[in-house]
Amino acid sequence: MKQSTKKLVLLSLLAAVALVLSYIESVLPPLYPAIPGIKMGLANIIILVCLYIFTVKEALILSLVRIFVSALLFGNAMSVIYSLAGAILSLAVMAILKKTNWFSAVGVSVSGAVFHNLGQVLIAIAVLENIQIGYYMIILCATGTTAGILTGIVGGLLTKYLNKAIKGR
Amino acid sequence: MKRLIRNDAILIAVIAVVTVVFALVYFGMQKDGGNAHVIKNGKEIAVYSLNENMTVPITDENNTNVLVIENGKAYISYADCPDKICVNHRPVSKTGETIVCLPAKLVVEIGE
Structure with missing residues (x-):
């Protein structure tokens, strides 16, 4: 198969899996409804895998496709701006940290999760014109780190096996 | 790989310590509201x-x-x-x- 066709197929598959994960997460009850914003971030597994298999460019496209299609299919338009802020900030940080080679996929994923939360809290502060709600970040740092460790482990393993399957190495 | 995992552990520990310090200061300062x-x-x-x-x-x-x-x-x-x-x-x-x-x-x- 031509290299570009292979890549297109793979990216489409990753996008489909990310969408399914987003959907599953949106229909599951929130992990802890008493404090909003606590999530597993399952779709980030796929973004992480994409960042490792391809480059930040493909990961960004995948991320944007996931956000817009999931907003269209099962979300509301309101949440798009929050998702975008979180996703772009998180991906930027993950791409930079991956490049430095300081951390494994787990460290990269943890940073991504924390900055995803930070992006969303910053947008909420801006939209609501209220700085007080920044205190959510204390709680979201703890839960985001935990979620980031788990998605990082899964994403790291997936990258390893997918790389073997795709490139034979 | 070992070095990377060690760095991961340091990163997670730093986030944990910073979070706990902020949490102690912030939630420690909270009073019953009026x-x-x-x-x-x-x-x-x-x-x-x-x-x-x-x-x-x-x-x-x-x-x-x-x-x-x-x-x-x-x-x-x-x-x-x-x-x-x-x-x-x-x-x-x-x-x-x-x-x-x-x-x-x-x-x-x-x-x-």
Whole structure:
């Protein structure tokens, strides 16, 4: 198969899996409804895998496709701006940290999760014109780190096996 | 790989320590609140004492939320937005605690 066709197929598959994960997460009850914003971030597994298999460019496209299609299919338009802020900030940080080679996929994923939360809290502060709600970040740092460790482990393993399957190495 | 995992551990430990320090300082400084400030679109529109039990609807042309003050705690009992995040939020009573309804651009903030 031509290299570009292979890549297109793979990216489409990753996008489909990310969408399914987003959907599953949106229909599951929130992990802890008493404090909003606590999530597993399952779709980030796929973004992480994409960042490792391809480059930040493909990961960004995948991320944007996931956000817009999931907003269209099962979300509301309101949440798009929050998702975008979180996703772009998180991906930027993950791409930079991956490049430095300081951390494994787990460290990269943890940073991504924390900055995803930070992006969303910053947008909420801006939209609501209220700085007080920044205190959510204390709680979201703890839960985001935990979620980031788990998605990082899964994403790291997936990258390893997918790389073997795709490139034979 | 070993070095990377060691760095991961350092990163996670640093985040954990910073979070715990912030949490201790922030939640340590919290006191029992006296008033619930209702902030809509960044402007304070009403203040209610937490000592009086009451049920107040907060409406604008697009959204309705119902604020309930009961036994010194404030919570949102009803919202017409789809996500119900504010309704599920636990009751707040300490200074600085907030309940946020993003679709209605509503913040209920506890003050002294």
